[in-house]
Amino acid sequence: MSPLASRIVEMPSRLISNHEFQEGKFQYLAGALMALMVASYIFQALYNIFLHPLARIPGPWVAKVSANYLVPASAGLHRAQSLRELHNQYGPVVRVGPNEISVSDWRAYREIYSHKASSKTDFFYRDTSLTGHDNIFTMLNKDAHSGRRKLQNQSYSQQAVFDNEALIVDKAKILVRRLSQTGKEPILEKPVNAFALNGLFSLEVILACAFNRHHGDVPSHDAATLLEAMDSTAVAIRTAAALPFLSRAVGRMLPGPIGRSFKQWDLWQDVTQNLLKEFQQHELPLDKTQKFMATPMLVNEDPYLGRRLTQLELVEELMGITFAGSGTTSSTLTYLLYAMSKDMGRQERLRQELRTVAGTSLNEVKNLPYLNAVLKETFRLYPTIMSTLPRILDRPVNIGDHVLPPGTLVGMQNYVHHRDAELFHRPDEFLPERWLEENGNALRIRDMESALTPFSLGPRNCIGQNLAKAELYLAVSNIFGKLRLQLNADMTEWDVEVEDPFNIAPKGRRPLLDVWVLEEERSY
Numbered sequence: 455m456s457p458l459a460s461r462i463v464e465m466p467s468r469l470i471s472n473h474e475f476q477e478g479k480f481q482y483l484a485g486a487l488m489a490l491m492v493a494s495y496i497f498q499a500l501y502n503i504f505l506h507p508l509a510r511i512p513g514p515w516v517a518k519v520s521a522n523y524l525v526p527a528s529a530g531l532h533r534a535q536s537l538r539e540l541h542n543q544y545g546p547v548v549r550v551g552p553n554e555i556s557v558s559d560w561r562a563y564r565e566i567y568s569h570k571a572s573s574k575t576d577f578f579y580r581d582t583s584l585t586g587h588d589n590i591f592t593m594l595n596k597d598a599h600s601g602r603r604k605l606q607n608q609s610y611s612q613q614a615v616f617d618n619e620a621l622i623v624d625k626a627k628i629l630v631r632r633l634s635q636t637g638k639e640p641i642l643e644k645p646v647n648a649f650a651l652n653g654l655f656s657l658e659v660i661l662a663c664a665f666n667r668h669h670g671d672v673p674s675h676d677a678a679t680l681l682e683a684m685d686s687t688a689v690a691i692r693t694a695a696a697l698p699f700l701s702r703a704v705g706r707m708l709p710g711p712i713g714r715s716f717k718q719w720d721l722w723q724d725v726t727q728n729l730l731k732e733f734q735q736h737e738l739p740l741d742k743t744q745k746f747m748a749t750p751m752l753v754n755e756d757p758y759l760g761r762r763l764t765q766l767e768l769v770e771e772l773m774g775i776t777f778a779g780s781g782t783t784s785s786t787l788t789y790l791l792y793a794m795s796k797d798m799g800r801q802e803r804l805r806q807e808l809r810t811v812a813g814t815s816l817n818e819v820k821n822l823p824y825l826n827a828v829l830k831e832t833f834r835l836y837p838t839i840m841s842t843l844p845r846i847l848d849r850p851v852n853i854g855d856h857v858l859p860p861g862t863l864v865g866m867q868n869y870v871h872h873r874d875a876e877l878f879h880r881p882d883e884f885l886p887e888r889w890l891e892e893n894g895n896a897l898r899i900r901d902m903e904s905a906l907t908p909f910s911l912g913p914r915n916c917i918g919q920n921l922a923k924a925e926l927y928l929a930v931s932n933i934f935g936k937l938r939l940q941l942n943a944d945m946t947e948w949d950v951e952v953e954d955p956f957n958i959a960p961k962g963r964r965p966l967l968d969v970w971v972l973e974e975e976r977s978y
Contacts, residue, residue, distance in 0.1 A: 502552045507859045513540065513549030521551045531953040534840045534869035541870055547856050554863040556842070560871040560905035562853045566864055569596060569913045572845035575863065585723060587767050589774040590917065601758025603917060606771075609663075609747040610917050615924045617745055619816050621662040622925055626932040629655040631671055634937060634971050645942035645966040652787045657681050657780035659925055664747040664775060665733045676725055683722040684777050688955060690715035726773050730765075747775060775918075782838040783922045785958050786908075787929055789836035790828065792950050792965040793884040795939040800886065804828060804934050814931040816924055827889035829926055833908035835884055837868035840958045843910065868907055869954070877905055942966035 499519040503509060506518075517523035527536035537556050540548045546559040557566065565571055579592045590606065593599040608614060615622075632651050654673050661667040661677060669677055693712055694700055705716035733748050741749045751771060755762055763771070794801055804824055811818040819825060842865035851858045858864060873881040877898070879888065891899060909916035916922070933939075942965075949962030 506552065508549055508553065508555065508862065511547055511549040511555060511856055512544040517550045517554075518552060521554070524550055528954075531955055533842070534867045534954045535952075537842070537867055538870045538873065547853050551863065553861070554844075554865075555858060556870075557853055557864060557866050558870045558874065559853060560874060560877065560907075562851075563866055563871070563905075563907055564911055565851055566845060566847075566866060567843070567910060567912045567914065571849060571851055572847050572864070574914070575844045575846050578844050583770070584719075584773045584777075585766055585770040587770040589770045591774050591778060595758075596913075598758045599914070601756050602771075603913075605750060605754060605756050606747070606917060608744060608750055610920055612920050614745070615920045616816065617743075618663050618921075619924065619928070621668075622659055622928050623814075623932075624668075625655055625659045625662065626925075626929045628658070628669075628671055629929060630932050630936055633933065633939075633967070633969050635969075645944070645968050647964045648791050648967050649784075649788050649960060649964045652784040652791075653681055653685075653780065654678070655929065656782075656784040656787070656925065657776065659783075659921075660747075660776050660779040661729070663921065664772065665729050666737045666741075666746050667729060667733075676729070680722065680725045680776065681780070683718045683725065684780070686715055686718035687722055688715070690719045722773060723769060726769050726776065727765075730768060730772060748772065778916075779918055779921070781957060782916075783925050785838050786832055786836065786922075787926060788960065788965065789950070789958070790832040790926075790930065791933070791939060791967065792941070792960075793832065793835070794828065794934070795941045795965065795967055796884075798938075798940070800828070801934060801938060804930075808931055808935045814928065814935060816927055819927050819931045820923075823890060824886065825927070825930065827886040828930070829923075830889045830906060831884055831886040834872045834878065834902075834906055835882075836952070836958055837872055837908050838957055839908075839910070840867065840869035840952065841954050841956045842867050869952075869958075871905060871907075874905065877901055936972055938970040938972060940968045940970075942968050 502518050503515065509518075514523065524533055524536065527533045537548075537550070538558075540550065540556065541558040546557060546562075548556045548558075550556045573596070574594050576594060579594060583589070583592050588598065588602075590599065590602045593602060629651060632654075633646055633648070635646065654677060657680065658669050658673075658677055661669075661680075667676075689711055690702075690705060693705065693715070694702070702716055702719060706713055706720060708716065730748065733746070734752065737746065738749060738752060744750050744753070748768075751763055751768055753762075794804070807822050807824045808814070808819070811822070844863055844865040847858055847860050847862045847864055849860055851862075851864070872878070875881050879885075888895070889899060889902070909919040909922070945964075945966050946962075949964050949966070950960040951962075953959045953961050
């Protein structure tokens, strides 16, 4: 055979050998890369467990190596409850992620949430933008937040609340009539769902105070539509947070509940835009005193921006206001009615106290001791914001024997420190009497007051707390002054078991109440 023929015959075997070589080389590189990744993970895990600045802080070993330790609890809507169990096991300072700490010592709250000690975290608060712009709840820049707060402070002042008291009273009376269905019958033929009615009450207060929009006893289409849209958007917001590359335009085309939730998000924005346009056309020219929440944002400049807000920035703020202002107060009122409906004696004690004042105006009822005790105990046991408000430390913070370095992700939970067994005797029971000085516990009450943080503290505290308190004072005094409530026999504890989607919510989205109109109030 000629040399050329021999080379032709040998060529296939050489190609095979070369392919095998290349394949072996690829496998070797893949194996080396995999080994490198495993080694890197092991090294990082060992560093997190033994050498990390937080290494001495107790907690589950899985949390020390995985930032996703609490993801299953969050997905199951019981994150706050899981954190309470961890604190019961490990103490007041627990490591719940490689760089994340949970604190249950109420004495640390003021330092952690002060403007000088910490800042809001990008990954958590950016996710809650509603139109792609910042709002007062999501702003990270402290100067920008301060400017936006100055723009809105007037709308939430105590004077603004008094100016709008008649609007709130009107909505409270409507709520009483809805609860009693007719307002004239001594007993109802069917129970009422207080959760749904409280949601409408809180939203209608916000619509009245923000836009001068009013509704009668029968809920209007825009209020009911807006309430359903806000409730239904939660799935879309959580999806967008988990998948930041997913736009709303794409989200609304997805099948099933996720796509429907994105569509409800769009509806929420559309309804808010229409409310704003109608206010601009019909109410703004008449509102010379800037009585309504929308007015200062329309006519005044944002001090930080040095200009008025754009239309989309206005919609962002007003969407945040309607959401925060309606869902929070309604949840508190729902759990208050639930807790008081379990005890006729407490209802009668509150009713007797209400009869000591001539009427039910805000000035008349806001200083009543037992009414305040009932509100405080509801705030304590059923805090509206029950889950973690995360912060990044800007400077070292001492908590007990531990020093948390700058850059640490740290958070506290109202649900946890409001149930501190050392401070609150029988912490899982609804006991308004614990707040009354007549029981000789003035020093303990002082500490309990310090530990009670339903509206947070410091410069990032709840801007709407004056309005929220006024709603509760006026609604509770009107309800128990005219009605007697009792849990319906079909109610179960599961119906009102606390869920943690961040703000508190009852699993069954109710309590069901039997409602009696008091004999002396039949003509109401």
